[in-house]
Amino acid sequence: MNLLKGHTGKYISFVLLGIVAAVANTAIIYLINEVIAKYVEDTRSDTGVYLSYFAGAVALFFISRWLVSYGMVGFMQDLLFKIRLRVVEMVLKSPFHPLVKHKEKVYTALTRDTNNIVNASINMVDLLTNSILVVLCLVYMGILSWKLLLCFSLMLCFALVVYAISEKKAVGLFNQAMSKDDQFVRNLNELLSGFKEVIIARKKGADIRDQHMKPALQEAVVLNKKALVFHLNNRITGQMAFYIFIGSLLMFIGNQVSVERAQVISFVFVLLYIWSPIETIVLMMPSLSQAKISLNRLGSLQETLKDKDLGYNEAPQQMDFQSLEVESMVYQYQAEPGDLPFTVGPNQFELRQGDVVFIFGGNGSGKTTFINLLIGLFMADQGQIKVNEQAIVPEQFAEYRALFSPVFSDFHLFERAYGMNGFDRNKALEYLRLFELDHKVLIQENGFNTTQLSTGQRKRLALVTAMLEKKPILILDEFAADQDPYFRRKFYQEILPYLKQEGFTVAAITHDDNYYHLADKVYKMYEGKLEKVTLSASLNKSGIVEYL
Numbered sequence: 001m002n003l004l005k006g007h008t009g010k011y012i013s014f015v016l017l018g019i020v021a022a023v024a025n026t027a028i029i030y031l032i033n034e035v036i037a038k039y040v041e042d043t044r045s046d047t048g049v050y051l052s053y054f055a056g057a058v059a060l061f062f063i064s065r066w067l068v069s070y071g072m073v074g075f076m077q078d079l080l081f082k083i084r085l086r087v088v089e090m091v092l093k094s095p096f097h098p099l100v101k102h103k104e105k106v107y108t109a110l111t112r113d114t115n116n117i118v119n120a121s122i123n124m125v126d127l128l129t130n131s132i133l134v135v136l137c138l139v140y141m142g143i144l145s146w147k148l149l150l151c152f153s154l155m156l157c158f159a160l161v162v163y164a165i166s167e168k169k170a171v172g173l174f175n176q177a178m179s180k181d182d183q184f185v186r187n188l189n190e191l192l193s194g195f196k197e198v199i200i201a202r203k204k205g206a207d208i209r210d211q212h213m214k215p216a217l218q219e220a221v222v223l224n225k226k227a228l229v230f231h232l233n234n235r236i237t238g239q240m241a242f243y244i245f246i247g248s249l250l251m252f253i254g255n256q257v258s259v260e261r262a263q264v265i266s267f268v269f270v271l272l273y274i275w276s277p278i279e280t281i282v283l284m285m286p287s288l289s290q291a292k293i294s295l296n297r298l299g300s301l302q303e304t305l306k307d308k309d310l311g312y313n314e315a316p317q318q319m320d321f322q323s324l325e326v327e328s329m330v331y332q333y334q335a336e337p338g339d340l341p342f343t344v345g346p347n348q349f350e351l352r353q354g355d356v357v358f359i360f361g362g363n364g365s366g367k368t369t370f371i372n373l374l375i376g377l378f379m380a381d382q383g384q385i386k387v388n389e390q391a392i393v394p395e396q397f398a399e400y401r402a403l404f405s406p407v408f409s410d411f412h413l414f415e416r417a418y419g420m421n422g423f424d425r426n427k428a429l430e431y432l433r434l435f436e437l438d439h440k441v442l443i444q445e446n447g448f449n450t451t452q453l454s455t456g457q458r459k460r461l462a463l464v465t466a467m468l469e470k471k472p473i474l475i476l477d478e479f480a481a482d483q484d485p486y487f488r489r490k491f492y493q494e495i496l497p498y499l500k501q502e503g504f505t506v507a508a509i510t511h512d513d514n515y516y517h518l519a520d521k522v523y524k525m526y527e528g529k530l531e532k533v534t535l536s537a538s539l540n541k542s543g544i545v546e547y548l
């Protein structure tokens, strides 16, 4: 992913300012060295000139350095904004299944990976400034004595080769540690989602902590430690090599390669000066390695979620709806190795404008899967859907989905009425009264206050919200299951006719066989197969109503 797109100009200006800072910094060292040389030679009369150059170089260094740092603050915030929004975009455009499967990667992408990348992009400018400084100083050292530079370069090359080898190992370890972090986040999500159960059975929480979270954290600690120890070893080895080199330079090398004492002193001075930038570069490597891994992970997340949702469109047109037919629709779940995959279909199904259609069937028979296929959440492997006798093509899927307002059995009640073009407060009040929520729920600026409601009341509010979306077809997955007998009766006997009168078409999964006769059509789901049933009921041997 190209993160610098739109920021290239800014980044180039930071790089240029970084170069200016590095040149000014080198000039400072050069000037100090020259003044020292003048002192040694006792020609102090020239120092005034050097002093004015020195003041200029210092001013240039600080101004350019400040400008880079100031610019970087804004750049960092922009980049953070851009990457986070990019991840949200990926999420919004993703089809259903890949996202559900890789949810925890989205969390880590938004937190750790984003920060790693932003920090490294700041470090990149520092890295560049320091690298230029080192190169310029090396040139200067070459001018002082090419023989000494050759010796130093040999030592530096050796240190860099050792560094590169252990750095590769460190990157591998960081990568493994990040996978352990993902596992930890997955468990944390589980713990937070199931916290009620955990409070009742503390052993569950302890088990998640001891058997899963703690080992994942411990493994991440071990891996991170190992990786950081590689860096530490590199640093210590580098420092030792450097001190040994300086000692040898002063004691033997200078004499051996016959370089004048004054040049050796100047050389050592520059060497002492550039060690800090060299060390800074080396110390930045872990953050750069981590950023590289994070960038790869964002890339792979993008790859995982790359399939744009079918017919992706954020503002689909409202389709006219008169009739809907499902023809020979088949869907098969991907099974775990060794398991038989569950298949729903081939199924036929029809819905006419104003219909109230019920689907019933045993647990696990495939009702929810079928509903998910019907509303276009899952993509069927075979078959087609026709609206007003026209087959729906993939490009029309966003428009097709906009026909439905679902209340899932595991519905989510959003805090506000997001995505509604104008929140109809009058209708909202009318619906709240109908659902007997008007004394419990307050209408706010753009939605309802949703706190202090029971599960059944929350579900009623979810249906109110679905109705306010003014989509032609309401999809209800076991809506009445959480309602008390009084409201259940009201739902089937008053609310469903009201919905019909309001122009809604309703397809509902239900187990309330006492009310099947109120539907226009009833379908039975058995082992993935839908069957239209007649509404003539009979009592079976046990006296239970049975639909044929």
Ligand SMILES: Nc1ncnc2c1ncn2[C@@H]1O[C@H](COP(=O)(O)OP(=O)(O)OP(=O)(O)O)[C@@H](O)[C@H]1O
Pocket: 333, 334, 335, 342, 361, 362, 363, 364, 365, 366, 367, 368, 369, 370, 525
């Ligand atoms: N994510 C999944 N991966 C694989 N198989 C699945 C998955 N979800 C459901 N199934 C299989 O599909 C079958 C149908 O599930 P579905 O949720 O559609 O049943 P249902 O009729 O709605 O059941 P219930 O009345 O319990 O809600 C299940 O028996 C299960 O084996």
